[in-house]
Amino acid sequence: MSKFEDLVAIGLTHLLEEDPHLELVANGIPPSGIEAAIGDHRPAVAVLNFGSLTSPAQVFQLHQSFPETRLVVLANRPTAAECNQMLSFGATACLSKETQGRDVVNAVHLASRGMHVLPRSAAGGGSLDGSQLEGSDLLTPREADVLELLQEGATNAQIAQALSIGLETVRTHARNIYRKLGVSSRRDLARLAGAAALAEARD
Amino acid sequence: MSKFEDLVAIGLTHLLEEDPHLELVANGIPPSGIEAAIGDHRPAVAVLNFGSLTSPAQVFQLHQSFPETRLVVLANRPTAAECNQMLSFGATACLSKETQGRDVVNAVHLASRGMHVLPRSAAGGGSLDGSQLEGSDLLTPREADVLELLQEGATNAQIAQALSIGLETVRTHARNIYRKLGVSSRRDLARLAGAAALAEARD
DNA sequence: GAGATGGGGGAGGCAAACCCCAGCCGTTCT
């Protein structure tokens, strides 16, 4: 949290307050209090500072907990891959912090009605057949199996026995799960509402 | 173009005129006059009615001719695949006609600064490795070869001989090229700036 | 009618990507 980021937050707050169609219910929430704040106010839109998140997967967690709240993520200079990860995690918009304040306000309006906003850098898809568009392939079926047991607190050895696979295989799946969800331990994982991820990976 | 679409155009025109930060340089352009109108005014943003385009590839053609003009496409109820096709063709935003007028104005502002806006229906990517983000895969290398010869006016038989493949194969490639570019004959193709498509398909 | 073109379907071979599984080497934490 540099002074520079503070200034950005202050300026943005000012702009949001000025808009007669927007109501600012809370701001300056620390990372640990975001979930509670959204739970209290149930806003139509939440603007998140990417750098202040505990992990990229916090976006996923928030989207699972409050699907009716549109999430706008402010990142420093997001790459196309990062933007798509944010959308995969349930964000509605992903903006660069270089974005002008008025544009952030505009994006909040569009996001409140479900429209996606991406920075210039994000190419936004590509192939014509749309094969990669039907839902998020975040986790493979087998990874979903492992995730489910991981969240129940099982050890790798227990998971291996439950799924009739080798311990090393469980470790491989776990590694890929951590990488895909942007976390690095079981504890981070425990805080995610993984059940919804399973539903997505299986339908 | 039904009366209903006329009403949409009139309402949108009114909203664009009202915005003090926007200057409306032309409107109600027929499909055949779009290119000339953009050439005359060189606007920062052009709002296109998808249903009024001669073909989806007209977006591509306009983007090649005037890369500095951001293209906002209004489609009836665009699918995710259609939106991504529009982005592949160089559009900056793709909106549903169900979008509220104010949101269209907001999207125009964002598009003027290069940001992408997509309707709710567009999932916007998916896989995490970003493999599908590196440029447009509009045409396969072989299709690009065939397109090049097609634009030189070669017959299918001549193309087959030049590429040392069968006549039926050429016809297959040509069909896929037409489908991907949204045209339906060699004559439509001749009007496209296909050289740029080749560059995209090859780099 | 013959030839060229556009549009639909399908088939086989090939290469790339992905997934599942498993092991190796380390480090870190408790």
Next chain:
DNA sequence: AGAACGGCTGGGGTTTGCCTCCCCCATCTC
């Protein structure tokens, strides 16, 4: 010491996309 985490490699399987070619049909032109 045991468990977990992370990087790297590999085999074997399926899936996908691309290339090639074939069949059918209709239209248009000469």
